[in-house]
Amino acid sequence: MSLYSYLPQLANGLGLTLILTISALILGAFLACLMALGLLSNRAYIKRPIDIWVFFIRGTPVLVQIFLIYFGLGQFDWIRLSPLWVVLQSPFACAVIALAINTSAYTTVLLKGAIQSVPEGEIMACKALGMSSPLMMRRIVFPRALRIALPAYTNEVIIILKTTSLASTITLLDLMGITNQMIANTYQTIPLLCLAGAVYLVFNASIIYVFRRIEKSTNDYLSV
Amino acid sequence: MIAINTQNYGFFLQLGHGAWVTLTLAFCALPIGLSLGLLGMLAENSRVRLLRWMSITLTSSIRGVPELLVIFLIYFGGTTLLATLAGKYVDFSAFTAGIIALGLLFGSYASQVFRGAFLAVPIGQTESGIALGFNHFQIFFHIQLPQAWRHALPGLGNLWLVLLKDTALVSLIGVADLMNRAQTAASTTHKAFTFYLTASALYLLITSVSQIILNKINHHANQYLKS
Numbered sequence: 001m002s003l004y005s006y007l008p009q010l011a012n013g014l015g016l017t018l019i020l021t022i023s024a025l026i027l028g029a030f031l032a033c034l035m036a037l038g039l040l041s042n043r044a045y046i047k048r049p050i051d052i053w054v055f056f057i058r059g060t061p062v063l064v065q066i067f068l069i070y071f072g073l074g075q076f077d078w079i080r081l082s083p084l085w086v087v088l089q090s091p092f093a094c095a096v097i098a099l100a101i102n103t104s105a106y107t108t109v110l111l112k113g114a115i116q117s118v119p120e121g122e123i124m125a126c127k128a129l130g131m132s133s134p135l136m137m138r139r140i141v142f143p144r145a146l147r148i149a150l151p152a153y154t155n156e157v158i159i160i161l162k163t164t165s166l167a168s169t170i171t172l173l174d175l176m177g178i179t180n181q182m183i184a185n186t187y188q189t190i191p192l193l194c195l196a197g198a199v200y201l202v203f204n205a206s207i208i209y210v211f212r213r214i215e216k217s218t219n220d221y222l223s224v
Numbered sequence: 225m226i227a228i229n230t231q232n233y234g235f236f237l238q239l240g241h242g243a244w245v246t247l248t249l250a251f252c253a254l255p256i257g258l259s260l261g262l263l264g265m266l267a268e269n270s271r272v273r274l275l276r277w278m279s280i281t282l283t284s285s286i287r288g289v290p291e292l293l294v295i296f297l298i299y300f301g302g303t304t305l306l307a308t309l310a311g312k313y314v315d316f317s318a319f320t321a322g323i324i325a326l327g328l329l330f331g332s333y334a335s336q337v338f339r340g341a342f343l344a345v346p347i348g349q350t351e352s353g354i355a356l357g358f359n360h361f362q363i364f365f366h367i368q369l370p371q372a373w374r375h376a377l378p379g380l381g382n383l384w385l386v387l388l389k390d391t392a393l394v395s396l397i398g399v400a401d402l403m404n405r406a407q408t409a410a411s412t413t414h415k416a417f418t419f420y421l422t423a424s425a426l427y428l429l430i431t432s433v434s435q436i437i438l439n440k441i442n443h444h445a446n447q448y449l450k451s
Contacts, residue, residue, distance in 0.1 A: 059431040060424040061392035063403060068424065071410060072417035158288070165290035169396060176292060183300070190301045197289040197297070204288040 006182055006192065013178030014199060020092075020164040020174060024099035025157060031100060032107035037137075039112050050108070057105035062163055065102055070094040070170045095167040103160050107153065114149035115141060147218050154211040158204050165200075175199060235409035236422065242405035243426045249322055249391045249401060250384075256327030257387070258380075261334025268339060283332035291329055291390050298325040299397045322394035330387050337379035341372040374445045381438040385431055392427070402426055 038050045057065070073079050073088050087093045118141050126136040168177035179196040183189050267279035286294060299321035306314040345368050353363040395404035406423035410416035 055432075056424075056428060059428040061389040061403065061427060063392045063395070064406075064420055064424045064427065067407070067410075068417065068420040072420045075415055075417040162288075162290040165292045166393075168292075176290065180296075187304075189304045190297070193293060193297045193301055197285070197293050200290060200293065201285060201288040 006195070009178050009182065010175065010195070010199065013173055013175040014203075016167075016172065017161070017164050017174040017176075018203075020095055020099065020167055020172075021157075021161045023096045024103060024160055024164070027096065027100035028103035028107060028160075031104035032111055035104060035108040036111035036115060039108065040115060054105045054108055057102060058109075062098070062102050063166055063169065066095065066098040066166055066170060069098045091167070091170045091172050095164070095170060095172055099160060099163060099167075102163070103156060106156055106159075110149050110152050110156065111145060114145035117148055118144045150211065150215050150218065154208060154215075157207055157211070161203060161207065162200065232413065232415070232418075235405075235413065235419065238405045238409060239402060239419070239422055239426060242400065242402035242423075243430065245400055246388070246391045246402040246427075247430065249319070249326065249394065249399070250388050252323045253326035253330055253387060253391075254384070256323065257330025257334055257383075260327060260331025261338050264331055264335030265338035265342065268335060269342070279335070283335050286328060286332040292393055292396065294329055295322065295325040295393055295397060298328070318394070318397045318399045321397060322391075322399050326387060326390060326394070329390060330383055333383050333386070334380060337376050337383065338372065340379070341374075341376035342368060344375040345371045377438075377442055377445055381435075381442070384438065385434060388431055388434065389427065 035050050035054070038046045041047060069088075070091060079085060079088065122140055122144065123136070126140050131139070164174055165176035167174050168180060171177075173181065175196055179192050183192050186192070264279050264283050267275040268283075270276055270279075299316070299318060302321055302324075303314065303316045306316055349367050349371065350363055353367045358367065391401055392403040395401050395407065398404070402423050406419045409419040413419070
């Protein structure tokens with residue numbers, strides 16, 4: 001049997017991988033913005049819990065986080081009886097939640113650094129112009145910080161694409177899951193793993209290419 | 225009630241043993257990764273085009289592919305390959321495969337860290353080595369490496385933390401590490417949250433102690449800058 005006959009199935013798996021990546025990234029970016037703002041506040045009761053949360057997520061393996069959410073939450077009766085269980089019993093939702101939480105912790109640190117490296121002069125200029133704090137955040141600080149954080153965020157996107165492969169451990173048939181299934185059926189271990197690897201490589205290369213383009217267009221004004 | 229408690233106590237002990245296996249894995253993979261990283265860096269800077277090309281292709285492929293896939297490829301692929309080569313079934317332990325895979329992963333990221341670190345050593349240092357009549361090996365081991373080491377330390381420290389967390393993946397090929405024992409305990413007792421949370425606390429302990437030690441090493445390595 002030639003490798004070509006696996007391609008349709010692989011395409012299905014690839015679809016799931018991409019959906020997982022994109023949903024985790026969107027949810028994660030949203031959480032990260034909130035947490036980064038929280039970290040920059042002066043109130044300790046907002047800052048400390050976020051600090052501890054980020055420390056916990058960054059210090060533990062993703063696999064544990066995925067298992068903790070997928071297998072762990074079922075231990076509690078009150079969760080199983082709550083309406084949330086409809087969502088939490090699906091492996092897809094658990095994978096997205098776990099990946100989003102994971103990426104949000106790393107992105108928070110990244111964003112915080114980027115926001116802090118926005119030049120002091122621009123903030124003083126905003127204040128001199130009488131901008132309110134939310135307006136300054138929205139128009140000056142955030143757009144500037146996003147540009148600063150973009151190169152490092154590219155790495156985060158690649159890491160998340162690679163990490164979605166762990167979703168196969170909680171029964172999802174993403175690219176990795178499909179590959180494992182086909183290996184179990186055909187015993188063609190090396191060709192199939194290499195094929196899947198090649199697909200991941202192509203997608204990572206495209207991510208790098210796309211983000212380079214975005215970087216170039218958003219930072220165009222710098223290279224006059 | 226008491227019976228359940230003693231049973232759980234045994235499982236917590238198992239997690240402790242698992243943490244030891246996790247540390248062993250990481251410490252075995254570290255020297256392999258460091259040597260591969262150095263070799264990769266040397267190959268990437270070599271004058272032989274083939275070596276350069278091989279090193280770049282290998283390191284960027286490994287970095288662009290999920291860690292899980294690398295581990296599966298080494299373990300399942302390695303078993304198949306060895307069996308084909310030997311003509312009979314060859315036992316290839318999951319532990320060995322895990323160490324090799326983790327070492328390869330560490331090495332391909334480390335080669336980039338080393339590349340940056342060696343570029344940060346001023347060219348004048350190498351030139352003065354040549355002027356003093358040092359040979360290639362002496363320049364590398366006595367002049368470049370000790371200086372590049374300091375630049376590489378922060379990056380290698382991060383990679384060490386990544387390595388510690390990646391060890392959890394080898395539980396999927398059956399190595400009885402912390403994660404694997406937590407899985408066993410969780411499926412036997414149906415207390416998944418308790419055991420995975422305990423496992424993550426142990427991982428957190430290992431990574432945070434590492435971080436403290438890494439900070440100490442960094443501080444020590446850069447002491448000469450302060451006086």
